[in-house]
Amino acid sequence: MTLSARANPDLLATLEDRGYRVTRPRREVVNLLGQKQEGFSAEEVCAELPGVGRATVYRSIKLLLEAGVVCKLMLPNGGQKYSLARGEHHHHTVCVMCGTVGEFRDSSVERVLRTIGADIPGKIVGHRMEFYITCQDCLDTS
Amino acid sequence: MTLSARANPDLLATLEDRGYRVTRPRREVVNLLGQKQEGFSAEEVCAELPGVGRATVYRSIKLLLEAGVVCKLMLPNGGQKYSLARGEHHHHTVCVMCGTVGEFRDSSVERVLRTIGADIPGKIVGHRMEFYITCQDCLDTS
DNA sequence: CAGAAACTGATACAGTGTATCATGACACTC
DNA sequence: GAGTGTCATGATACACTGTATCAGTTTCTG
Structure with a gap:
């Protein structure tokens, strides 16, 4: 398994590549x-x-979501x-105490997902997987 | 893999067991x-x-959620x-066309989940997994 | 630099869920 | 079966997250 600690993608370039304008x-x-x-x-x-309107913030996040560089996750x-997607396909852990994502x-997850997918009727178009945890920090301080 | 087609649990009994009153x-x-x-x-x-207040509907669903007999799922x-949980631990498929759940x-999912769990720092307290699909019906009629 | 197109931000609105609280229904005892 | 304490209800208002609208502004392109 790979715990990620990699550089952020160039979010602005992502938007630009998709034909959106670069604005303040x-x-x-x-x-x-x-x-x-x-x-x-x-x-x-x-x-x-505070210098950016609420609607614009939501719109920008939505664009990044659609571009796949931001993920939306559901808490228990x-x-x-939301969370930044640092490049490759991945899944999330969320600490139920402090909320840290x-x-x-x-790779074994992906392999199993493919296997299961083959058995599910219809065409798989995506999946979501989240682990709810109590993180080490929260375990330590309790 | 097991696609489920089993009897519904006795939801009312579930509430009663948890000490809630049985009301109309x-x-x-x-x-x-x-x-x-x-x-x-x-x-x-x-x-x-229409004979039941909105707040009561939400409250009842919440109780069933907490009892674990109803699941909440996130669409793409x-x-x-929401969806009824028919007893055992399971995961969901959601058709992105018609919304059918x-x-x-x-078992291979659970096995892998345990393996991954062992590598995740902290203590796993739960997980969620959803497949987004285009179901056979929607594929057929398109 | 001019004009078309895209973007912004203020506002209002929509959807989902919760808090409040006076009233009503349950269940339990006698 | 009536009395009673407690829990549940429902009307309403509110909170939170996100979207629609639209006049005005900025960006990009030629």
């Missing part, structure tokens, strides 16, 4: 997200970027969060 | 859910049970749906 608000959003090591919520981004309590890749 | 509204909600073969939304249930478009169990 998009630059600000993308810069901020690039620094986020953990999951984040849209409102959190709005709060940290029903809440939602991690990601991992594991 | 809860009976109505539970009866309706027991008939739902596919996923459902809370608002849909509200609409089909960000929407949400299926469920499956596969």
